[in-house]
Amino acid sequence: MNILVSWLGQTDLNAASGDERAGLGPVGQAVTERSFDLIVLLSNYPKSESANYVAWIEGHTKAAVELNLIELSGPTNFGEIYQAVTKKISALLAKHGDSTRLTFHLSPGTPAMSAVWIIVAKTRYGAELIESSKQQGVRTANIPFDISAEFVPEIYRRADQDLARLSAGAPEEAPEFSDIIHRSPVMRRVVEKAQMVAPRSVPILIEGESGTGKEMLARAIHRASPRRDHPFIAVNCGAISHELAESELFGHKKGAFTGAATDKAGYFEAADGGTLFLDEIGELSLELQVKLLRVLQERHVVRVGTTTPKSVNVRIIAATNRTLAEEVAAKRFRDDLFFRIAVALIKLPPLRIRKGDFTLLVDHLLDRFNAESSADPAWQEKFLSPSARNLLQRHSWPGNIRELANTLTRAAVWSARPTITEHDIAEALLELPTVTASVDGILNRPIESGVDLPALLEEVARHYLGRALETTAGNKSRAANLVGLPSYQTFSNWMQKYGIDF
Numbered sequence: 001m002n003i004l005v006s007w008l009g010q011t012d013l014n015a016a017s018g019d020e021r022a023g024l025g026p027v028g029q030a031v032t033e034r035s036f037d038l039i040v041l042l043s044n045y046p047k048s049e050s051a052n053y054v055a056w057i058e059g060h061t062k063a064a065v066e067l068n069l070i071e072l073s074g075p076t077n078f079g080e081i082y083q084a085v086t087k088k089i090s091a092l093l094a095k096h097g098d099s100t101r102l103t104f105h106l107s108p109g110t111p112a113m114s115a116v117w118i119i120v121a122k123t124r125y126g127a128e129l130i131e132s133s134k135q136q137g138v139r140t141a142n143i144p145f146d147i148s149a150e151f152v153p154e155i156y157r158r159a160d161q162d163l164a165r166l167s168a169g170a171p172e173e174a175p176e177f178s179d180i181i182h183r184s185p186v187m188r189r190v191v192e193k194a195q196m197v198a199p200r201s202v203p204i205l206i207e208g209e210s211g212t213g214k215e216m217l218a219r220a221i222h223r224a225s226p227r228r229d230h231p232f233i234a235v236n237c238g239a240i241s242h243e244l245a246e247s248e249l250f251g252h253k254k255g256a257f258t259g260a261a262t263d264k265a266g267y268f269e270a271a272d273g274g275t276l277f278l279d280e281i282g283e284l285s286l287e288l289q290v291k292l293l294r295v296l297q298e299r300h301v302v303r304v305g306t307t308t309p310k311s312v313n314v315r316i317i318a319a320t321n322r323t324l325a326e327e328v329a330a331k332r333f334r335d336d337l338f339f340r341i342a343v344a345l346i347k348l349p350p351l352r353i354r355k356g357d358f359t360l361l362v363d364h365l366l367d368r369f370n371a372e373s374s375a376d377p378a379w380q381e382k383f384l385s386p387s388a389r390n391l392l393q394r395h396s397w398p399g400n401i402r403e404l405a406n407t408l409t410r411a412a413v414w415s416a417r418p419t420i421t422e423h424d425i426a427e428a429l430l431e432l433p434t435v436t437a438s439v440d441g442i443l444n445r446p447i448e449s450g451v452d453l454p455a456l457l458e459e460v461a462r463h464y465l466g467r468a469l470e471t472t473a474g475n476k477s478r479a480a481n482l483v484g485l486p487s488y489q490t491f492s493n494w495m496q497k498y499g500i501d502f
Contacts, residue, residue, distance in 0.1 A: 256305025
């Protein structure tokens with residue numbers, strides 16, 4: 001489907017009214033010199049004038065013509081123009097599919113309308129931009145400036161990336177991972193790793209900050225695996241009481257303890273044939289870690305109150321917001337269990353370093369919220385003002401995607417108008433107090449009985465080296481600059497010294 005989308009301009013209306021000086025007008029020139037399947041016209045002119053133009057242009061093209069009357073407070077209101085354009089284009093893509101070829105016409109309308117076409121073509125839709133004049137006819141408009149990496153549309157890089165992925169033996173993107181909204185290289189690599197390991201039954205450990213989508217990735221891996229038709233059981237290890245943890249995981253026999261009124265299967269038996277997702281596995285006690293290791297090694301469980309083993313066929317996907325290797329070094333997690341569950345280790349990046357994903361995620365989350373709220377008869381569809389979007393972009397998002405989704409929800413609910421303003425977002429943001437306990441823990445330890453200074457220095461170095469790498473998406477030169485080291489070679493030496501692998 002080849003679609004031309006354009007605002008109507010005064011010259012177009014003049015052409016339809018028979019003004020010879022206007023010729024065919026910009027839109028008329030475009031549809032007579034180029035072939036389109038559908039012409040979508042946006043107009044902020046009166047309905048009668050716009051309808052007259054549609055009747056005229058239909059006599060100059062075989063393409064279907066669709067008229068959209070847009071109410072603007074002014075023809076130079078960038079925010080309203082942007083919202084009208086993106087809403088319409090999103091609807092077109094939803095109806096006709098992502099393979100639709102879009103062309104935006106720069107000539108009709110105001111300079112503000114032309115500027116918005118350039119922005120959305122280069123940042124969201126990868127559309128062709130055209131311009132027309134009586135002297136030079138219709139031609140493709142080449143924009144003589146670069147767009148930052150945050151906004152370069154993925155469509156421009158897709159061919160080269162597909163070729164590189166195929167040459168490296170990487171899998172094609174599977175539909176099971178379509179819910180993971182991304183276009184950044186760091187997230188693309190995460191999804192590629194997940195796709196590679198999904199068909200196998202090896203255990204997987206997913207590490208990432210709270211709110212980065214660890215369970216969503218785990219579910220996608222399960223859906224892409226041969227176990228997809230069997231259960232996916234999610235367990236929050238941090239929410240299981242210490243006294244009942246063994247029973248919850250492995251089951252119990254009637255009368256095994258007070259309150260055990262019936263026989264009960266544990267999570268392992270419930271997930272037999274499928275996947276058991278152990279979220280926040282770092283919260284398990286050392287005692288329970290031993291029992292979990294035995295189950296993974298022997299592939300059977302023994303219910304509490306019995307001595308009879310029961311075979312289970314379960315794939316383990318574990319997740320944690322900690323760095324388990326550091327937990328092992330601190331003796332808070334067993335090294336043998338770590339090596340058992342981390343056969344495939346996937347690190348989910350925080351939102352702040354997912355360059356290129358933020359705008360996609362904001363639009364996706366707001367679209368989802370609008371869709372879920374549409375059944376409410378009093379609901380008004382919500383849109384973000386440009387200033388509100390800028391404020392979201394500047395926030396650090398320590399809670400990652402979960403925090404972003406909750407913030408958008410609060411702002412949408414509290415906004416009395418369809419447009420969510422910068423003030424609405426400012427009210428919806430939750431600012432957490434700066435945590436200083438860890439600093440005090442380093443600097444204010446009692447020295448009377450001695451301190452392990454090399455260990456403290458290593459703790460600080462590992463912490464900031466790791467954060468610098470995350471912030472720069474692995475760029476050692478930039479990371480070295482962030483932590484005050486003279487060069488990337490020096491940074492690499494520090495990484496080797498402190499055993500950091502990124």
